[in-house]
Amino acid sequence: MSVELIGYRYSVYRWIARVVLEEKGVAFAHVEVDPFAGVPDWYLGLHPFGRVPVLRHGGYTLYETAAIARYVDAAFAGESLVPLEARAAGRMQQVIGIVDSYGYRPMVRQVFAHAVFRPRTGAAGEAGEISAGLEASAGVLAALEGLAGDGWLVGGRVSLADLHLGPMMAYFVAAPQGAAMLSGYPKLSAWWRRMRVRPAMVASDPGLP
Ligand SMILES: N[C@@H](CCC(=O)N[C@@H](CS)C(=O)NCC(=O)O)C(=O)O
Known part of the structure; x- marks a missing residue:
């Protein structure tokens, strides 16, 4: 199942999602959407608030960066980034x-x-x-x-x-x-x-x- 990160290159939230993907060693494809230039209609179908980023993994779509980070941590192998205690x-x-x-x-x-x-x-x-x-x-x-x-x-x-x-x-x-x-x-x-x-x-x- 491929991973796609949709967002704007300079978005700090896209960077957060990306650094979590890097920590977990997950390969992903980047799709550029610049919310400051106005998002296309297809993107609003993924994120009704028009912010970035959105993560897609197989048929699963997720927005809100903290949720994306938790998902990536739980869905992929490697040391957990969430303390147990x-x-x-x-x-x-x-x-x-x-x-x-x-x-x-x-x-x-x-x-x-x-x-x-x-x-x-x-x-x-x-x-x-x-x-x-x-x-x-x-x-x-x-x-x-x-x-x-x-x-x-x-x-x-x-x-x-x-x-x-x-x-x-x-x-x-x-x-x-x-x-x-x-x-x-x-x-x-x-x-x-x-x-x-x-x-x-x-x-x-x-x-x-
Ligand atoms: N709560 C969102 C915030 C995401 C967010 O605000 N992203 C900024 C880019 S860093 C954005 O899309 N801004 C567009 C705007 O403010 O219209 C999340 O955690 O993903």
Whole structure:
């Protein structure tokens, strides 16, 4: 059964799905759909909210990145990316929830988009978006610093929490202001030094436009 990941090359959520596929050693085909350019009708049949990514595996179709990550982890061989122990599993889900609910918008849509992506693609970045994003991101980094373990974010092994935050952090620190802010959080900084060179992170990196 073949695996297909449908999404936009620079989407941070597509990167999260991709890094999980890389960790599990799953080969997949990429289908490009750019939601910012307007999605085709056939895609809305797969994802009624028009976001990316969508995963297809045989006749099974799944959207929502955290669900895709859980599915890929459970469906394919290799070391599990979900801790067995109840409290660690709860913590992992908490980190993923924080990243999705409070991190994505300020770290990616405000700081990265306006300080890095837009300028690199010929559009103007708005200073107000960057400063509002930095202000909100500080609260997110502080919360994650308080929850982070000494090695990986949760427990002694890499988990879906690390793989969810990794691509978001990569985009955030691509902005010099984001990198400067991260340096004020020692546990997260140490985690990022470990995370950014992980082979699955490197292999899944879409690069910058
Ligand atoms: N809750 C969704 C969020 C996915 C998402 O927001 N993806 C962004 C790209 S990184 C998107 O499709 N944005 C299009 C838009 O905002 O219109 C998930 O977890 O997959």
